[in-house]
Amino acid sequence: MADAGKDATQTGAYRVLARKYRPRDFNSLIGQEPMVRTLTNAFNTGRIAQAWMLTGVRGVGKTTTARILARALNYKTDTVDRPSVDLSVPGVHCDAIMEGRHVDVIEMDAASHTGIDDIREIIEQVRYAPVSARYKVYIIDEVHMLSNQAFNGLLKTLEEPPPHVKFIFATTEIRKVPITILSRCQRFDLRRIDAALIKQHLAHIGELEGVEAEDEALAMVARAAEGSMRDAQSIFDQAIAHSSGKVTAETVRDMLGLADRARIIDLFELLMKGDVAGALTEFRAQYDAGADPATVLTEMAEFNHLVTRIKFVPAAAEDAALSQDERTRGLDFSKQLSVRVLSRTWQMLLKGISEVQTANRPVNAAEMVLIRIAHAATLPTLDEALKQLEQGGGVPSGGGVPRGNGGAPMGGGVTAAAIATQTFAAPVNGGGQTMRLVASDPAASRGGAAARAGAGPRDRACGQDQLAVRPCQARGIEPRHRAEGDDQALPAPGLDRARPTGGKPDARCATRPSAEPFQPSQGMDGTAVDGDRLARGRRRNARRDRGRAARARDDGRAQRSGGRRDHGALPRRQDRQRDHPECGRGRRRSGSDG
Structure with a gap:
């Protein structure tokens, strides 16, 4: 790394810190020890893959790692002529590969070469042997930018490449790479670099550059980089130019717009x-x-x-x-x-x-x-409020009661107990049923419970105590089944519709069905019902059922003979108001239909 700084100084052209101190071997890679260990073991055992996929956030060293890997594959010195991860001694091809000008190491930016034509060109060139190096290495950066046709065209070559070809892919969006590509590669996830390592590396760069920097300033730069070494070096380079000498925390804070x-x-x-x-x-x-x-x-x-x-x-x-x-x-x-x-x-x-x-x-x-x-x-x-309430301590201090401006309790000292016993009045104009939320008086609640215990089954099924309001009552209609002295009496079956005075029955005032079966021999108040009345009702129902069965049989015969009964398709109400001389029937009594 120091040699890189000296070379840049000798040339006279200024290079930014991110390029000047770019790692050139695996030992100078910071924060990627698991990947280096895996590659070291693979090279030592000769288990070198045919393709690698490098993924991670920006600035963690994906492209740099790809170049170092290409250098290790083509490493050759006077004493070493095999792939090696020990790159302490520069090889024959090292400088050209790291500078991106080697003829056998082809770098392609997939962001600008996304089509199938670019991949077709690679497929046609892989058949030829390398010119001077051991392997022909293709480095495709931002590989997720390739089109679907390009990915599909690369599949066969990537699965069975020639022995002298290696592929190295780099991407920041690994989820956009097809699984068919990932399954043909060895994947390495480059981790975010720890802020402490970034701070230590920036301090080392400051010493090499002869720049004095405060520890707090370096810590701010390391935090702002968010795990990216390239971002940290770029920010530090800007801070050096901004401070004109010593890099202080105030300088970095003003430059980045950070708060103290x-x-x-x-x-x-x-x-x-x-x-x-x-x-x-x-x-x-x-x-x-x-x-x-x-x-x-x-x-x-x-x-x-x-x-x-x-x-x-x-x-x-x-x-x-x-x-x-x-x-x-x-x-x-x-x-x-x-x-x-x-x-x-x-x-x-x-x-x-x-x-x-x-x-x-x-x-x-x-x-x-x-x-x-x-x-x-x-x-x-x-939890603290509930615990204090259970212990009988009342409303906890500090805001158990809603407060207005100045911290004074709102509503003239309204307490939670008063809110808990509040009841809500039933609307009288909406026509819908209402529900009592909380009992306003414990005594009234006990009285209502006793009334429910002594009421009939239909009372218990429909009852809302004294707060239940039927829709007919809300509209000022007097139910015809109301008995004297019994405000909550409910009608028997067939009499459960309220009738306004001088008007028609209101179908919307029907009560809910009973939760328990109704006993015909017992009224809603528990008294016995007249037996003759029950007998007449049973006979009326039997006649109605027989009439329906007869009409159904007549309809069936007419359909089988190809004829049509005109009166069979009429509604019941109209059927009761007509004569049928063609079939020998006279006007039926309306009472027979119940």
């Missing part, structure tokens, strides 16, 4: 104390200093996550990427705050970030989020 980490922790502490005024003042001061409202909430959510993680994993406080304030104060908060409070704050911050990002006035939206968090910090959790 110590002030973020101060704001978090004010919120956890419930100090709304202090929190708003601190937030306005950070906003005036140039901090973005969404960035403030995002960094506060990161600190909340850090405190929660330290609470369960105390070793997380020893992370080298953390500042001293984050380490010490994070430990203090993890001992003072409960998991319920931290989880609630996390959820409110996540929802608040999306609100701020979509709001027309992000500052106002952020202040409302802070007010909600500070107000909720003093509220008891659900």
